[in-house]
Amino acid sequence: MAGRFITFEGGEGAGKSTQIARLGARLEARGLPVVVTREPGGSPRAERIREAVLGGGAKPFGPLAEAILFSAARLDHLDATIRPALARGAFVLCDRFLDSTRAYQGLDDRIEGNILRALERVVVAGTRPDLTIVLDVPPKLGLERAAARRTEQGEGADRFEAEDLAFHERLREAFRTIAASEPARCVLIDAARPPDKVEAEIWHVVKDRFGSDLAAATARRRAHG
Ligand SMILES: Nc1ncnc2c1ncn2[C@@H]1O[C@H](COP(=O)(O)OP(=O)(O)O)[C@@H](O)[C@H]1O
Ligand SMILES: [Mg+2]
Numbered sequence: 489m490a491g492r493f494i495t496f497e498g499g500e501g502a503g504k505s506t507q508i509a510r511l512g513a514r515l516e517a518r519g520l521p522v523v524v525t526r527e528p529g530g531s532p533r534a535e536r537i538r539e540a541v542l543g544g545g546a547k548p549f550g551p552l553a554e555a556i557l558f559s560a561a562r563l564d565h566l567d568a569t570i571r572p573a574l575a576r577g578a579f580v581l582c583d584r585f586l587d588s589t590r591a592y593q594g595l596d597d598r599i600e601g602n603i604l605r606a607l608e609r610v611v612v613a614g615t616r617p618d619l620t621i622v623l624d625v626p627p628k629l630g631l632e633r634a635a636a637r638r639t640e641q642g643e644g645a646d647r648f649e650a651e652d653l654a655f656h657e658r659l660r661e662a663f664r665t666i667a668a669s670e671p672a673r674c675v676l677i678d679a680a681r682p683p684d685k686v687e688a689e690i691w692h693v694v695k696d697r698f699g700s701d702l703a704a705a706t707a708r709r710r711a712h713g
Pocket of ligand 2: 504505506583
């Protein structure tokens with residue numbers, strides 16, 4: 489059986505990492521193989537590119553070079569991590585993917601849309617997400633959450649978190665526009681609510697989309713005792 493590819497998108501502090509962990513636990517509890525991964529990064533080589541980009545080291549090269557670095561990271565991530573996991577039949581839960589490139593690198597027309605689309609076509613090729621959960625939160629709230637988490641973990645703001653509030657407002661709009669333009673793939677979820685509520689809604693969506701996979705896993709477990 490081919491796996492399922494689910495991506496999580498949205499601004500800083502929207503709850504992507506939190507909800508991926510919760511969905512992963514639910515799927516594993518039902519006996520489904522789960523691979524949790526993230527972008528930029530997600531494979532040893534791509535993680536090295538992540539350090540350069542999120543550390544701000546690539547910013548002086550300009551938006552196009554940054555987008556190409558993200559694309560290079562994604563090529564390796566797809567080859568080394570995502571496609572092999574899907575081939576094994578896993579549920580792949582990915583923290584950010586192509587919509588983050590569209591939203592961040594495409595913001596304010598820094599890069600022509602046709603260049604971004606061409607990169608997407610050659611890099612992502614046929615490996616499109618089966619489902620994209622877009623977590624929607626007012627940026628002020630998201631950034632407060634992200635700042636609180638960083639204080640807890642003693643981390644500094646990364647290259648994008650350090651942008652101003654207006655940048656994050658435009659980013660939110662970009663994600664909402666993407667979700668509205670691809671309703672078959674994307675589900676927009678109000679992520680300003682408590683984590684349990686968000687988790688329940690995501691689970692509802694996943695059961696709705698992949699109910700037959702869940703039923704097959706349950707049947708397999710019954711058959712094997
Ligand atoms: N729905 C929520 N309500 C309140 N706090 C949340 C919620 N979801 C996540 N958090 C907290 O906010 C912080 C950022 O969440 P995280 O999942 O790391 O967001 P992201 O991965 O989207 O940046 C974490 O400390 C997390 O515990
Ligand atoms: Mg996160």
